[in-house]
Amino acid sequence: MSTLAIGWIGVVCLFGLLVLRMSIGVALMIVSFVGISVMLNMTAAFGIISALPFTFIGDWSLTAIPMFLLMGFVAANTGLTTGAFDLLKLMLARVPGGLASASVGACGLFAAASGSSIATTAAMSRIAVPEMLRANYHPSLATGVVAASGTLGSLIPPSILMVLYGIFTEQSIGQLFIAGVIPGVVSALIYMGMITVRCSISPHLAPASIEVLDVSRFWTLTWSVWPFPVLIMGVLGGIFGGFFTPTEAGAVGASLAILIAVFRRSLTWEAMRSAVRQTVVATSSIFFLSIGAIMFTRFMGLSGVPGSLTDAMLSVSDNQIVIIVMVAVLFIILGMVIDSIGLMLLTLPVLLPVLESADINLVWFGIITIKLLEIGLVTPPVGLNLYVLHSALSGKVKLGDIISGTTWFIAMDVLTLILLIAFPALSLFLPSLMAG
Numbered sequence: 001m002s003t004l005a006i007g008w009i010g011v012v013c014l015f016g017l018l019v020l021r022m023s024i025g026v027a028l029m030i031v032s033f034v035g036i037s038v039m040l041n042m043t044a045a046f047g048i049i050s051a052l053p054f055t056f057i058g059d060w061s062l063t064a065i066p067m068f069l070l071m072g073f074v075a076a077n078t079g080l081t082t083g084a085f086d087l088l089k090l091m092l093a094r095v096p097g098g099l100a101s102a103s104v105g106a107c108g109l110f111a112a113a114s115g116s117s118i119a120t121t122a123a124m125s126r127i128a129v130p131e132m133l134r135a136n137y138h139p140s141l142a143t144g145v146v147a148a149s150g151t152l153g154s155l156i157p158p159s160i161l162m163v164l165y166g167i168f169t170e171q172s173i174g175q176l177f178i179a180g181v182i183p184g185v186v187s188a189l190i191y192m193g194m195i196t197v198r199c200s201i202s203p204h205l206a207p208a209s210i211e212v213l214d215v216s217r218f219w220t221l222t223w224s225v226w227p228f229p230v231l232i233m234g235v236l237g238g239i240f241g242g243f244f245t246p247t248e249a250g251a252v253g254a255s256l257a258i259l260i261a262v263f264r265r266s267l268t269w270e271a272m273r274s275a276v277r278q279t280v281v282a283t284s285s286i287f288f289l290s291i292g293a294i295m296f297t298r299f300m301g302l303s304g305v306p307g308s309l310t311d312a313m314l315s316v317s318d319n320q321i322v323i324i325v326m327v328a329v330l331f332i333i334l335g336m337v338i339d340s341i342g343l344m345l346l347t348l349p350v351l352l353p354v355l356e357s358a359d360i361n362l363v364w365f366g367i368i369t370i371k372l373l374e375i376g377l378v379t380p381p382v383g384l385n386l387y388v389l390h391s392a393l394s395g396k397v398k399l400g401d402i403i404s405g406t407t408w409f410i411a412m413d414v415l416t417l418i419l420l421i422a423f424p425a426l427s428l429f430l431p432s433l434m435a436g
Helices: 003-019 024-039 042-057 060-077 082-091 098-114 117-134 139-149 160-169 173-179 181-201 215-224 227-240 246-263 269-303 305-316 320-334 340-357 362-377 384-392 399-422 425-435
Strands: none
Touching: 003 024, 003 269, 003 305, 024 042, 024 269, 024 340, 042 269, 060 117, 060 160, 060 227, 060 246, 060 269, 082 098, 082 117, 082 215, 098 117, 098 139, 098 181, 098 227, 117 139, 117 384, 139 181, 139 384, 139 399, 160 173, 160 269, 160 340, 160 362, 173 181, 173 227, 173 246, 173 362, 181 362, 181 399, 181 425, 227 246, 269 305, 269 340, 305 320, 305 340, 320 340, 320 362, 320 399, 340 362, 362 399, 362 425, 384 399, 399 425
16 A cells, blocks of 8 residues: 555544544544554654654743743733723723623733633633623623634734744744734724624614713723733733744743732732643643644655645646635634644644645735634634633523624634735735834
8 A cells, every 4th residue: 555545544534533522632643653653664653653742842932832821821810801801891882882892802902911712712701791791782792702802812912823833834933923913903803893883783782881981980990901011012022122032922921921910919829820720731732732743744744645635736726815715615614623723733734735835925824824713713513712601601691692693703704814815915014024
């Protein structure tokens, strides 16, 4: 049997194991180990499985992941995120659907401090959704906006997905962070615009607010959100200003979050223990999955499957837009059944040769990939943000309402995706400017 045939059989077996609900990391390791054993020998397979994890974990760039996670968990557990929603709620009180738009803005700000969609959704579900439900917002809008806006944590830097993408594609993480700024802001503004139009046409979705703008309260709330600009500027400003690398920025961000919490007297031993525990669990999960992806990359390289797929796709068309649209359709379909990190690490080993042969800018494609993964986070049946939100609300809102509430936001994501594909400058303008 040819190595190519073994490779394609391995791909089929991998998806079979995923259908059986096996952990993605475990499935990747098993398929890779068996496949390499068949193609080469058992000794080579054991050599790879013993050497690759150590080599991968020893990559200095990976230290950014636990540090950014720790930064986000410290911010969430010490209450550094609560003031932003209150301030935006007051500022947008007279705008149709103001509470929902405030939730979008607060999710975006928290995303910039956490780098995690799941952390953003979990935190804002306890802050924003109860407030909207008390204001008689329709449950589907109240939950849909948080589930969808939580995905901004993947696009607005710093982003864990961007760090992983940069490592696996050997692209500059700093350039990816810069490239995500404009698309992240555009996504948030499109969400807000859609909410305002919908609530203007259908006032029953979001009753008008009776809150009056209190100048003294406005300045009090403005002062309460100072940790956000300090944390964001401390991390992103340091990266863009060249004071430290994105890898070092994770440690700077975590240290800064702890110092701010100490200054505000909100850091307790329990909060710190909880943040560390959450960081360890999340990091272990990501690293385990990444090791499986590294092994699968080696298996795919030996099998020749990526080259075969490259020839097949380029035979259809070598136009960059056509290839990206084909990849987008693949991601949207697979995103319905595979979580975001798993999907990205599963497909990159196969798709990278295709992208490189078509001379597609990998920074541009990285932002498109993140946007596609965001759609997967709110697409049933496996849309993780849907279940995180449902669990955080203890079933107070039906899962069906949450899913229906995300429909409009998915449509807006598709619109943003079209803009990103049609206008690469949305993501490449800032990196080019910084490079120049």
